[in-house]
Amino acid sequence: MRLSRVRVHNYRNIHGLDLELGQVSVVVGENRTGKTNLINAIRLVLDPAMPYAERKLTSDDFWDGLRKGDPTYEPMKALETISITLQFADFQNDGRIAAVLFQGLVTTTPVRAEMTYVWAPDPTKGNKYRDGVYFGSNGSGKRVGPDLREEIFVAFLHALRDVEGDIRSWRKSPLKSLLEGASEALDPQQLEQIRANLESANSTLQSMSPIQQISTDLESELLGSVGRRQSLGATLRSTPPEPLGLVRAMQLYIDGDRARRLSAASLGGQNILYFALLQMGFRAQILQKVVSHTLLLVEEPEAHLHPHMQRAVLENLTPRDGQTSMVVTTHSPHVASAVDARHLIRLKSGLTGSTGFSARSAALSSREWDDMNRYLNATQAEMVFADKVLLVEGYAEEVLLPAFAAILNIDLDKEGISVCAIHGTHFESYLKFCDALGIPWALLTDGDLDAQSVSAGQARVTRFSANNYGGASPASLGMFVGDDTLELDLYATGANGSIVDSVLVELGSSNTGSRVGAWNGKPSKSSLISEVVVAGGKGRFAQRLASELVEVPGYVKASLDYLLASK
Known part of the structure; x- marks a missing residue:
């Protein structure tokens, strides 16, 4: 499967964008041309993990051109609509995803299905605005529930990502799916023996006078502050008591036996590690049939990376099967030079909002495309920016x-x-x-x-x-x-x-x-x-x-x- 097309209407600085996408799409353009808004638009349709506050749009999320120079114009009072449609292709041979997407079928030659996010007034509720994702291209089809969208796992990497924080957060960490998969394959008896050994070591540590004194003093402080009924029973432990908690408690360290904390790595090193974990996580989820497809949305993968590493990381992330799609935004000629030139998309701002141009529309022969790919080395790739x-x-x-x-x-x-x-x-x-x-x-x-x-x-x-x-x-x-x-x-x-x-x-x-x-x-x-x-x-x-x-x-x-x- 692949995400084959995106249409955006009235969203932020995008008025009427219609782009053909490939398995990989690398989006370039000057600042304020809509690259981040394009990523957010895709997430509004597919990403159930997108925070509610970001999904609840306001008048500021409508295209400014609707106001036609009138600062008092309110798009929501005028019942304007925002819509974002994603089209999918090459899914007919995957039974699980086909069962979902065939409900949104819009053409059979070739086979294409669509989902549409709509932010629009609801006439049945006094024109109060509500969002929804629907099958089909006009928002009139069956509503798509979050469980169906979870067949497509969306991994979003913000340009200002906090790699260390995300890895250490169980909810956000790309380690989560890997460790959960590993825990299912562990021998319960071995895990219990490890837990018992660690619990023994933990008890010995707790019994040491300086550590014991901290726990005693903390409990006394809480009793004096809120009383026994509200006391929290706080204790100091080095390991969780339940066996599976041992796996979840595992942390990532660097520099081998020196076991330095992740914060000791450079920002570039943290990014490289993060991308490697993502790749492992994607493969694991597909193999375990947790999801049918993964969609990787990355803003500026070049952040903090040496030019050689920029190219190497992108080449490693580039999908080589039909189970992963990728949309990347970048300001780096090194990133742009690392992909087939046909994958390049350029956004440009204008009086009618951002417009999009796809390199794949160029009428070039296969040999000419090969020449273009050789030409767009890191020096000449400045052309596309x-x-x-x-x-x-x-x-x-x-x-x-x-x-x-x-x-x-x-x-x-x-x-x-x-x-x-x-x-x-x-x-x-x-x-x-x-x-x-x-x-x-x-x-x-x-x-x-x-x-x-x-x-x-x-x-x-x-x-x-x-x-x-x-x-x-x-x-x-x-x-x-x-x-x-x-x-x-x-x-x-x-x-x-x-x-x-x-x-x-x-x-x-x-x-x-x-x-x-x-x-x-x-x-x-x-x-x-x-x-x-x-x-x-x-x-x-x-x-x-x-x-x-x-x-x-x-x-x-x-x-x-x-x-x-x-x-």
């Missing part, structure tokens, strides 16, 4: 563009613009990927003139436009082409030639100066590129030139202006 993306050919552009932006008084970070080099001219799949995630983009490519002065770059962007955008003008789409190569275009712009000459002489060989001088300010493409290679290559040349105050080529400035105007 950017508000806008400038796609460039290679490392030289990636180095120089931030310098050019600074010369133009453009702060790329404040504008949310990421410069991403694709290391080639195969832009088309990246454009499709950005379009699928709703990321505004522009691209820069060399003109690459041939011997007949025909621009291969212009032909390139014209083809992209014809294939994907109905043949619109490339510049109107955000595609900007240089006159030839970046190095030549830079040299030919304003007074940049003398600056480029001096950089080449500084980085080049002992003969560079004479060769550069022979140009008389008009190098050929081959001679300029030859000197760039001698100077250490395009990357080294770009690194050094980025320190100089050059005039920015017109097509580069046009690409940045285009992105600044994009929404």
Whole structure:
């Protein structure tokens, strides 16, 4: 089984969100785009452990756009409704969960079932608001009881989770299901013998004068305070008296035989331990048939983890069977790079509330998806977090563009613009990927003139436009082409030639100066590129030139202006 779709209506900053989900969904987006609200929406439908106070919604939980600028508008007085619908797929071969979900069947080809949470006025009770979860998509089906929802175990990890506190709390601890399962498999006679031995040790400890004195003094204090009738009979014990209590009383320690308390571990170490316990608990509950499916909802799994551990933990949590689904929110490129790019979902805020974009909607071939997964390493995965993306050919552009932006008084970070080099001219799949995630983009490519002065770059962007955008003008789409190569275009712009000459002489060989001088300010493409290679290559040349105050080529400035105007 898997959670295949979520629709949210009028909930907080989400007005009308409709997202297709996979077995794994990794949700990215800037702050205040609705990532936490999406997690909470799913919990409202499925999580019977969600506190009543959080389930009882108020006017503040309605989408602000309903007020249409009127601060006096009260959504609940206007009888507005909040609804959240979850759709499930691939459950027909699991008898237990199918018996539950078939009551909410909405389509048979393919098989899909839905549950809907509704916060709405009840006409039979004077329009008093009440919540409920119902089968079907419109809230008019049979009400779903908590016992049925418990077939799907929901594990929610808040971004500000208290790992140590949760592990030590019997009610919240992921150890609970593991220890309960273990206690059922223990030999009762062995357990009783262990209890007797521990009770003997406990009695010896209690009889020691300093310990005994504490108990005596405490009882005297209570008698003097509230009298014998209200005295609590407090005692000091190191072990509980009943056999099963011994198992529940077990605590987790670290560092092997040193048995240090969990608080001695780093916050990152505590998170790693917590995730490992969760995985063990999920497997145990499925094997013991306590539940039919587990749904893991995690906010920011990267908290306190080293980049390598972020990737390792997420890869370990990623479901590899049909009995677990996972929805993760993250701000970490390392987490985003650890999953198949098709699992990425991006939320974006706007005047009509948060909107969602799914990478899986990109029309890419299997080979293109493989390329995209290799590309989105931890460095390039910044693309999916950017508000806008400038796609460039290679490392030289990636180095120089931030310098050019600074010369133009453009702060790329404040504008949310990421410069991403694709290391080639195969832009088309990246454009499709950005379009699928709703990321505004522009691209820069060399003109690459041939011997007949025909621009291969212009032909390139014209083809992209014809294939994907109905043949619109490339510049109107955000595609900007240089006159030839970046190095030549830079040299030919304003007074940049003398600056480029001096950089080449500084980085080049002992003969560079004479060769550069022979140009008389008009190098050929081959001679300029030859000197760039001698100077250490395009990357080294770009690194050094980025320190100089050059005039920015017109097509580069046009690409940045285009992105600044994009929404």
